[in-house]
Amino acid sequence: MKRILVIRLSALGDVAMASITVRAFVQQFPTIELIIISKPFLKPLFADIENVTFHAVDTKNKHKGIIGIYKLYKELKKCKLDAIADLHNVLRSKILTFFFIGLKKSQIDKGRSEKKALTREKNKKFYQLKTSHQRYVDVFDSLGFKIDLSKVQLPKKIALPIDLRQLLEPLGQSKKYIGIAPFANYTSKTYPIDLMEKVIERLEKKYSVILFGGGAEQINQLTILEEKFKNVICIAGKISFNQELILISNLHCMISMDSANAHFAALYGIHTITIWGTTHPFAGFYPFNQPKENAILPDLIKYPKIPLSVFGNKEIPGYENLMRTIEPKTIVQKVEEILS
Numbered sequence: 001m002k003r004i005l006v007i008r009l010s011a012l013g014d015v016a017m018a019s020i021t022v023r024a025f026v027q028q029f030p031t032i033e034l035i036i037i038s039k040p041f042l043k044p045l046f047a048d049i050e051n052v053t054f055h056a057v058d059t060k061n062k063h064k065g066i067i068g069i070y071k072l073y074k075e076l077k078k079c080k081l082d083a084i085a086d087l088h089n090v091l092r093s094k095i096l097t098f099f100f101i102g103l104k105k106s107q108i109d110k111g112r113s114e115k116k117a118l119t120r121e122k123n124k125k126f127y128q129l130k131t132s133h134q135r136y137v138d139v140f141d142s143l144g145f146k147i148d149l150s151k152v153q154l155p156k157k158i159a160l161p162i163d164l165r166q167l168l169e170p171l172g173q174s175k176k177y178i179g180i181a182p183f184a185n186y187t188s189k190t191y192p193i194d195l196m197e198k199v200i201e202r203l204e205k206k207y208s209v210i211l212f213g214g215g216a217e218q219i220n221q222l223t224i225l226e227e228k229f230k231n232v233i234c235i236a237g238k239i240s241f242n243q244e245l246i247l248i249s250n251l252h253c254m255i256s257m258d259s260a261n262a263h264f265a266a267l268y269g270i271h272t273i274t275i276w277g278t279t280h281p282f283a284g285f286y287p288f289n290q291p292k293e294n295a296i297l298p299d300l301i302k303y304p305k306i307p308l309s310v311f312g313n314k315e316i317p318g319y320e321n322l323m324r325t326i327e328p329k330t331i332v333q334k335v336e337e338i339l340s
Contacts, residue, residue: 002031002032002033002082002083003032003033003034003035003079003080003081003082004032004033004034004035004081004082004083004084004085004143005034005035005037005076005079005081005083005084005085005100006018006022006034006035006036006037006085006087007037007084007085007086007087007088007093007096007097008036008037008038008087008088009037009038009039009057009059009088009090009092009093010038010039010059010088012042012260012263013259013260013262013263013285014087014132015038015039015042015045016045016260016263016264016266016267017132017133017136017263017285017288018087018132018136019045019046019049019267020133020149020152020154020267020288021087021133021136021137021140021147021149022034022036022046022049022052023049023152023153023154023155024137024147024148024149024151024152025140025145025147026049026050026051026052027151027152027153028145028147028148028151029145030050030051032051032145033051033052033053034051034052034053035052035053035055035076035079035081036052036053036054036055037054037055037056037057037072037076038054038056038057039056039057039059040056040057040058041241042241043056044241044242044245045245045267047242048155053079055075055076057072059092066095069092069095069096069099070099072096073096073099073100077100081100081103082103082104083103083104083105083106083143084097084100084103084104084105084106085106085139085140085143086105086106086107086108086139087107087108087136087139088107088108089107089108089109089110093107094107104143106139106140106142106143107139108135108136108138108139109135109138110135111129111130111135111284114129114130115129115283115284115310118280118282118283118307118310119283119307119308119309119310119314121305121308121316124305126282127282128281128282128284129282129283129284130284131284131285131286132284132285133149133288134149134284135284137149154267154268154269154289155249155267155268156249156268157249157250157268158245158246158249158250160246160247160250161243161246163243164239164243164246164247167233167235167238167239168208168210168233170233171208171210171231171233172208172231175206175207175208175231176207176208176252176253176339177207177208177210177250177251177252177253178203178207178208178209178210178251178252178253178254178255178335179209179210179211179212179247179248179251179253179254179255179256179261179265179270180196180199180200180209180210180211180212180254180255180256181211181212181213181254181255181256181257181259181261181262182196182211182213182222182255182257183213183218183257183259184257184258184259184277184312185259185311185312185313186278186311186312186313188277188278188308188312188313188314188315188319189257189258189259189276189277189278189279189312190257190277190323191257191275191277191323191326192323192324193221195323195324195326195327195328196328197225197228198328199255199328199331199332200225200229200232201229202328202329202332203332203335204229204230204231204232205231207231207252207335207339208231208232208233209229209231209232209233210232210233210234210235210247210251211225211226211232211233211234211235211236212235212236212244212261213234213236214236214237218236219234219236219237222234222236235247244264245264245268248261248264248265248268248270249268249270251265251270252270252271252339253270253271253272253273253335253338253339254270254271254272254273255273255275255331255335256272256273256274256275257274257275257276257277258274258275258276258277258279258285258312262274262287263287263288265287266287266288266289266290267288269289271290271294271338271339272287272290272294273294273296273331273334273335273338274286274287274290274294274295274296275296275323275326275331276295276296276297276298277298277312277322277323278306278307278308278309278312278314278315278319278322279306279307279308279309279310279311279312280297280306280307281295282307283307283310285310294334294338296326296330296331296334297326298322298323298325298326299322299325302322302325303319303322303325305319306319306322
């Protein structure tokens with residue numbers, strides 16, 4: 001059996017997207033084994049995929065720096081690899097692939113110049129760029145493996161174990177589960193919490209709302225919302241990442257920013273509504289196989305410079321309140337439309 005090393009070291013959403021391409025690959029090339037290297041806590045994204053071996057990378061200690069990368073190379077060399085698919089294309093991954101002399105290699109083209117043209121303020125080239133999913137497919141294509149993403153079989157709903165059923169008991173079982181992940185890495189693509197509270201207030205009258213997040217500050221804000229409403233529960237900080245994925249697979253709908261939770265939901269084929277701020281689906285990070293109508297954007301006429309950046313790490317004067325052009329009722333109506 002041939003073995004291909006697949007490098008996708010970090011970024012939650014990117015690894016989730018890469019896992020879909022990995023699923024398509026092993027389903028269409030069952031005689032090839034993939035060795036995935038990534039951060040340890042991301043292992044659950046690949047745990048159920050056949051012919052996949054997960055190799056954890058410790059970039060802060062054991063595999064830190066050039067010496068650490070060389071140690072990683074020595075570990076991976078034992079796998080007797082036939083090729084390398086670099087889905088990350090950063091300095092660390094480039095150094096690692098350099099050590100594998102003689103192997104066939106391919107690395108992702110991130111389309112940096114295209115994304116720069118899309119996000120610049122003047123002479124913006126505003127059009128749909130190639131998706132990250134397709135960019136991952138292109139890496140395997142250049143190694144001689146043509147993947148058809150339209151034929152990928154996504155993982156199915158996972159039965160809730162008893163501990164998660166007990167966690168959700170306060171919500172009852174008669175209502176549909178709506179997941180809400182109201183935060184993102186940057187405030188410029190985070191829906192204002194006071195407006196999100198209005199969304200929750202309307203939804204919890206008909207549905208059970210489950211709040212997702214992480215970190216002390218987010219957990220504090222989500223706990224406040226949990227205490228305000230009867231049919232709302234915050235799971236942030238209460239369960240493991242693997243349990244979170246199981247819970248997401250049982251949702252009827254997910255409301256997320258342009259963030260990792262959108263990709264986790266899409267991985268399981270869950271209806272996913274995304275709310276966008278200074279970023280835009282045209283950059284290629286839209287959740288897999290989700291209707292474009294499920295993207296809710298600010299007023300692009302009032303804020304024509306959107307997208308300002310690919311990741312949301314740029315703000316400009318006058319664009320601080322762009323998210324407020326999205327009314328809570330718009331989000332609620334989209335949920336109703338999907339679940340009707």
